[in-house]
Every structure is written in structure tokens, then in C-alpha cells.
Amino acid sequence: MSSTDFDIITIGGGLGGASLAKVMAEHGAQVLVLESETKFKDRVRGEAMVSWGVNEAKELGVYSNLRDAGGWDVEFLEVSLEAGKPVRRQLRSTTNPSEPRFNFYHPDIQESLLQAASDAGAVIQRGARVRHLRLGDSHVVVATVAGVEKEFTARLVVGADGRYSRARGWGGFQVSENPESTFCAGLLFQGMTAPDDTTHNFRIFEKSLNALLFPQRSGMVRAYLCYPMAWGEQLSADKDIRRFINWSVEAGTPKGYFEGAVPAGPLASFKSASTWVEHPYRGGVALIGDAAGATDPMWGQGLSLTLRDVRVLRDHLLGERDWAKSGHAYAEEHDRYFTVCNTVQAWHERLLVETGQEANALRARVFQLWQLDPTRRLDTFASGPDHPIDESVRRRFFGEDW
Ligand SMILES: Cc1cc2nc3c(=O)[nH]c(=O)nc-3n(C[C@H](O)[C@H](O)[C@H](O)COP(=O)(O)OP(=O)(O)OC[C@H]3O[C@@H](n4cnc5c(N)ncnc54)[C@H](O)[C@@H]3O)c2cc1C
Incomplete structure (x- = not known):
């Protein structure tokens, strides 16, 4: 293998790219991370991970890196509607993974995870802006590094370049988007x-x-x-x-x-409208994190989904020698859990974000029913997307079965 030839190249070294590089390098893969920023700064990204994401971080093996970078537990959630008395919830005792929320300063965790990826043996190239891809038997990634155009090759290219991903276009993916409001x-x-x-x-x-x-x-x-x-x-x-x-x-x-x-x-x-790609693997390119699917930040799912993507992709890459099969298996799973998050988000938007008399009447009815039977609510945003979203779940959520 030459110094420009890798098993995996990640385009982007944020939460998604750096985490994948770390966990795959730990299993002996030759990984290159191409990250355009030479020093991370505050770009107003997610800094509050919900309970199910904490569980993902632990299963993936990056939790201690996040904690070492200043991450800390936030035990309670208080929700105050219409300036009313806040409803206080202790998360550790009421969420499915029995975890609190976990907050950190985003630039610090980015630095920490890239360092961890480097310690695990990944090659980190900072100040490297990827310009395009040439896909073939071996995939060529073209990047500008310190003003010089360079080419790198890999078996698998991972687009981890965020909400405005260009890797999606280079890989030939179609992007879907919810209406903006x-x-x-x-x-x-x-x-x-x-x-x-x-x-x-x-x-x-x-x-x-x-x-x-x-x-x-x-x-x-x-x-x-x-x-x-x-x-x-x-x-x-x-x-x-x-x-x-x-x-x-x-x-x-x-x-x-x-x-x-x-x-x-x-x-x-x-x-903040959701953007996503159906089946985020094709022809040697996998998309992870916001590049694969970005939900509305209001619901706080992005960090957790990104770590879920990394864990699922890692498990399929390690469990199968044919990485095209691994990529498709990852993409199928991604479609399922992203669709749950995006659908439950749309239901909450209808209930909590819409204005007008009809919306007020819906809220009054639904909140009353939820009080009588709390199992009608969905705890997806705290406990995770591993539940059905069929018509009976939707009808119970909106109280249409009553
Ligand atoms: C306002 C706001 C609030 C949010 N709040 C929350 C929250 O409370 N909780 C939560 O869970 N999530 C939240 N999120 C979402 C969360 O920040 C993202 O889901 C998460 O950061 C996605 O990680 P990522 O690695 O996929 O992408 P990013 O964090 O965007 O990282 C992408 C990386 O790729 C690099 N890059 C991009 N293009 C190139 C290129 N061509 N070449 C080389 N490198 C490149 C970038 O420099 C960057 O480092 C919020 C997002 C926003 C915008």
C-alpha cells in the first residue's frame, strides 16, 4: 500500500469522520481523514447529546474521549409551555437507556476525536479541502492541501462533510428536503x-x-x-x-x-428543515452524519444519529469482507432509523410548531389524552428511534383512535 492508498478515506473530520477513523483504525484499517479546517472554532453546532446518543457513544467506544474533552452529565430536563409551570424530568431514571443528557463544547470534542483517531493509527490531514471524486475500481479523492492539489485512493470513501455535503453530489446521490419553516x-x-x-x-x-x-x-x-x-x-x-x-x-x-x-x-x-439521502451508499461511497441525514436541530437528534451511523457502518464493515455488501446493509438500516426520527419530528412539528385555532384545538385534545394515558406519547427524542411508526402508533399519538 503506498502512502496515498488507503482502505478508507473520510471527507471531513468532524464528529462523524473522526469517530469512524478512530474505531476503524483500532481494527487495523488504513484510514485517511481529510479535514479542511486547520483549527476548529465555534460554528454553532450541536453541543447537547440526548440520552440515547450517550448510549451510542459508549457502544462505539468514544464516550471517554468526549468526557475527557469536557463533556458532562446534565440530569434534568425542564419544559415550560405557554409560560406555565415547568415540568421537570429526571432523565437517568426515565429514559430507555437510563442515561442523562451529555453536553460539551463542540470544537473541543472535534479536536479530541481527531487526536484519538491519530493515536489509533489513522492519518489526519488538516487544511485539506476535498475538491472532487473519481469513482472506479479504486476511488480517487482529489484535495487541495496547502495550496497543492493531491490525489489519494481508497476502497471506500466516506462522505462525512456535514449538512451542506458536496460528497453527496460527487457520489451521485439525490438529496430530499422537508419544507422550510x-x-x-x-x-x-x-x-x-x-x-x-x-x-x-x-x-x-x-x-x-x-x-x-x-x-x-x-x-x-x-x-x-x-x-x-x-x-x-x-x-x-x-x-x-x-x-x-x-x-x-x-x-x-x-x-x-x-x-x-x-x-x-x-x-x-x-x-433547519431536514435534509437526507435515501440509501446513503452507492458505488464505493457511504455517507454518514449530517451528510446522510440532518434533522431539524430543534429536536436535538443530530449528534446521536451521527454516532449511530458510525456504529452501524463500523459493524457492517467489520462483519463482511465485501464492503459493497457492508455499505448496502448500512444504508438499509440508516433508512429505517432516520425515517423514524424524521417522521416523529414531523408529528411533533404538527403538534407543537403550527399556529392557529385548528392547531390550538389539536394541542388541547392531545395533551388531555396524553395526561390520561402517557403511553400515547413517543419518547423517541430521548430514548431513541427503535420503535414502530405505523398507522396505529400515529393514531394513538394524535388521539385519533379515541
Ligand atoms: C444550530 C445547530 C444546533 C444543533 N444542535 C444540536 C443539538 O443540540 N443536539 C444534537 O444532537 N445535534 C445538534 N445539531 C446537529 C449536530 O451539530 C450535527 O448533527 C453534527 O455536528 C453532525 O456531525 P458531522 O460530523 O456529520 O458533520 P459536521 O459537524 O458538520 O462536520 C463536517 C466536517 O467536514 C469538514 N468538511 C466539510 N467539507 C469538507 C471538504 N470539502 N473537505 C474537507 N473537509 C470538509 C468540516 O470542516 C467539518 O469539520 C445542531 C446543528 C446546528 C446547525
């Missing part, structure tokens, strides 16, 4: 007085506003705000910070939490 804005604060053992979620139905607070260590809190695209404002940069705070308070966040809090990173917002 919401922006998700995020900003890191220092000195916020919100309790640090609790994730907070505040929601006002009339304005379709949803504010989330994810505590990090040392008085840092990652705040998110989801608001209608119809408002025509994509919040960004210092000029919009006051509006971000005002709208968060309108959503129900106590004003006092922001007193004395100072921004500790950039304000950025994103269109």
Missing part, C-alpha cells in the same frame, strides 16, 4: 444564571417560538432560539444579539437569566 439561531453565553444541572425548553405556541438552554461547564450556557422563517430575519452577528435575547424572553426564558450574561461566541442561525 423555521430558523434555528444559537449563541454561547458566559455568566448566565440558569441552573447548570438542567436543560431548559421554553415554548410559546401563538408565535411559534422555542428557546433552549444547554448548560456547559464554568458558567457557560449554549442558548438556541427557533423562530418562524416567515419573520424574514436570519439573526447573525453582534447587531442581532439584543433581538435574540428579546425573542428568547418572549418564548418564556426568565429575563433574569440574561442579566450579567455576556456573549462568548458568534451568533449564527440556520435553516
